[in-house]
Amino acid sequence: MGKSTHFFGQPVYGQLIKSLDHDKIVEISRKHGGERYVKSFDGYTHLLTMLYAVIMRFDSLREIETTMITEVRKLHHVGIERIPKRSTLSDANARRSEKFFEEVYHNLYEANKEKLTSDSQRNGTEEWIKRLRIIDSTTISLFSNAIFKGVGRHPKTGRKKGGIKVHSVIHANEGVHCDVKFTSAATNDSFMLAPNHFRHDEIVALDRAYINYAKFEALTERNVVYVTKMKKNLVYDTLVDCMYQNNNGEMEYREQVVVFRKDGINHIARIITYVDVKKGKQPKLISLLTNDFDMELETIVAIYRRRWQIESLFKQIKQNFPLRYFYGESANAIKIQIWVTLIANLLLSVLQSSLTRRWSFSGLATMVRIVLMYYLNLENFFNNPEADLKRMLVEATNPPPEGEEID
Numbered sequence: 001m002g003k004s005t006h007f008f009g010q011p012v013y014g015q016l017i018k019s020l021d022h023d024k025i026v027e028i029s030r031k032h033g034g035e036r037y038v039k040s041f042d043g044y045t046h047l048l049t050m051l052y053a054v055i056m057r058f059d060s061l062r063e064i065e066t067t068m069i070t071e072v073r074k075l076h077h078v079g080i081e082r083i084p085k086r087s088t089l090s091d092a093n094a095r096r097s098e099k100f101f102e103e104v105y106h107n108l109y110e111a112n113k114e115k116l117t118s119d120s121q122r123n124g125t126e127e128w129i130k131r132l133r134i135i136d137s138t139t140i141s142l143f144s145n146a147i148f149k150g151v152g153r154h155p156k157t158g159r160k161k162g163g164i165k166v167h168s169v170i171h172a173n174e175g176v177h178c179d180v181k182f183t184s185a186a187t188n189d190s191f192m193l194a195p196n197h198f199r200h201d202e203i204v205a206l207d208r209a210y211i212n213y214a215k216f217e218a219l220t221e222r223n224v225v226y227v228t229k230m231k232k233n234l235v236y237d238t239l240v241d242c243m244y245q246n247n248n249g250e251m252e253y254r255e256q257v258v259v260f261r262k263d264g265i266n267h268i269a270r271i272i273t274y275v276d277v278k279k280g281k282q283p284k285l286i287s288l289l290t291n292d293f294d295m296e297l298e299t300i301v302a303i304y305r306r307r308w309q310i311e312s313l314f315k316q317i318k319q320n321f322p323l324r325y326f327y328g329e330s331a332n333a334i335k336i337q338i339w340v341t342l343i344a345n346l347l348l349s350v351l352q353s354s355l356t357r358r359w360s361f362s363g364l365a366t367m368v369r370i371v372l373m374y375y376l377n378l379e380n381f382f383n384n385p386e387a388d389l390k391r392m393l394v395e396a397t398n399p400p401p402e403g404e405e406i407d
Helices: 012-016 022-031 043-055 061-070 072-078 086-095 098-117 127-131 213-221 297-305 308-320 331-354 361-371 378-383 386-397
Strands: 132-142 149-153 160-171 177-184 203-205 225-229 237-245 251-262 265-276 284-290
Touching (some): 012 378, 022 098, 043 061, 043 086, 043 331, 061 086, 086 331, 098 331, 132 308, 160 308, 203 297, 213 225, 213 265, 225 297, 265 297, 308 361
Parallel strands (some): 203 225
Antiparallel strands (some): 149 160, 225 284
């Protein structure tokens, strides 16, 4: 490769992981017993190997090993002293606790969350954004039902599928996971709604799978606002019922104050019904449920609509990282791969928020994958990539000069 206008003494991968402290990570690994069975493949090397595999979207241990061998000199520059064999990586994924990777993620999140909140162009500027948390879950299908019990059956074979459910909480002004729990796909979502995890004056947006009157009452006692979507079969008594019309005499909003009575609980809440109009679709009525009686109707609707953010995050992760195939079959190996995927997503999100040039996440992830082992200045290149990309395309299409060896 010819000399880059953004040449740097370390591959892009080394710059991307610069916030990972070697000594701190090995210390965390020891804390979780991760250095007990290995000599040359410590927790830091394990993490870097898995990160490399996930960012490059490798599908198998064989592909990881083969590609790393071809990049051995460059990987040495980022801290991988020896390329692990497939058996070594497989054993480490089975033995080294996924709790080590979980703690690495949370340490990295705490160190970088202020960088994420500073990106107001992406996160929004509404006053309530800083107080809003969003809860949801996504299910990752597995080939086997032996480890994590799934729901339903395969449409062709009739066999039960396995599935791991990833329960997540995000801050709306950060856009990455701040809390994550794993269960089998058959676990009900509402277990993730823990009222004591929320602070006074926070807002939580969630879908109707989380409706639980006892927990809603506990949230109300803690002065935490919830906004969710109504279920059709809920039974309640109406205390107040108001209709708001537009200038054409058509319903714009309906506001009700209701009480839910169940198992000795009397939970008073507010139902807001509005007409949802989407381009190319028939208008439909949407009813939201909240324990807030002060915010404007439009604000409650806007808060619920922010739920798209966590759904987009799940889609972003599934589209840009390898979660269709796992590098191991044990529960521990599967969780490790998910944690490393979340770490990769966090690192790329931090990079995205630090750049002056606006990149879509998928565009950024693809470009990082292409230049991961190039010696380019990470920030300079991604802020102004045109000159280097043009030169790289020319070099890729031109044959090498006669007599020159190809590396």
